[in-house]
Each structure stands twice: as structure tokens, then as C-alpha cells.
Amino acid sequence: MSKNIDEFWTTVERALVASGGDMERKCELLTAELERLSGEKSKAFNQHLRDLFHRAYIWDLWGAAYLMNEGCRDDSLMDFRYTLISLGRTVCENALANPDSLALVNWTWGERIGGNAGSAAQPAFGR
Numbered sequence: 001m002s003k004n005i006d007e008f009w010t011t012v013e014r015a016l017v018a019s020g021g022d023m024e025r026k027c028e029l030l031t032a033e034l035e036r037l038s039g040e041k042s043k044a045f046n047q048h049l050r051d052l053f054h055r056a057y058i059w060d061l062w063g064a065a066y067l068m069n070e071g072c073r074d075d076s077l078m079d080f081r082y083t084l085i086s087l088g089r090t091v092c093e094n095a096l097a098n099p100d101s102l103a104l105v106n107w108t109w110g111e112r113i114g115g116n117a118g119s120a121a122q123p124a125f126g127r
Helices: 002-019 023-036 039-055 059-069 074-086 089-097 099-104 121-125
Strands: none
Touching (some): 002 023, 002 089, 059 089, 059 099
């Protein structure tokens, strides 16, 4: 199990680094990586993604998203959670343990949460 989660994070972080932080490019790179995975690895990736997405559905993270975006509806929280996961293991795990840690994160999409850049994560991350 831990090997699969390590592979999950390696895949996410490879796309993160190669994209230079550009969400649209990150999603393109991740989509290409996911298309190359075998059926079992793709299934494991999607399971880890769903698990993390559901773990991030907590009031404290919603509060952080609300403060960072000057408001946050349900659909914006979905974008926020996908974006959070796309920022890699350290940022995501720190935020799950302590949402205040997001005050130190540079959100680089350049739009409000729920804008096109945040929504761009869904095709790649929500497969």
C-alpha cells in the first residue's frame, strides 16, 4: 500500500515540477502520465486520489479556502481540494494536518479558487 502511495505522489510531483507551477500545463502532463499507466496502476492512482480528495473535505480546510478566496462555495471547494493535491505530498499532508500551514504556500494559479485554472485540475485529477 505505501509503495502505491509513493508512486502516486511521485507521479503528481513529476508533473508539478515539469509544469513550473502552471496549472494547465500540470494537468496536461499529469493526463499524459496517467494514460501511460497500466490498468492496475491507474486504478491504484485513482483510489489514492479519491481517498485524499475525501480526506480533504473537512471544515478546517474549507475555512482556509474561504479565507484564501474571500469566500468558497461547494464547487470551489472541489477545485481547492484538487489543487491542494496537485501541489504535492508535503503541501497536501501539511495542510491535512494543519490547514494554517497553507498561509505559507504560494498559490500560483493567478485566479480565484473556482476559476478556470482551479477547474483545470478536474479532468486530470478527477478521471
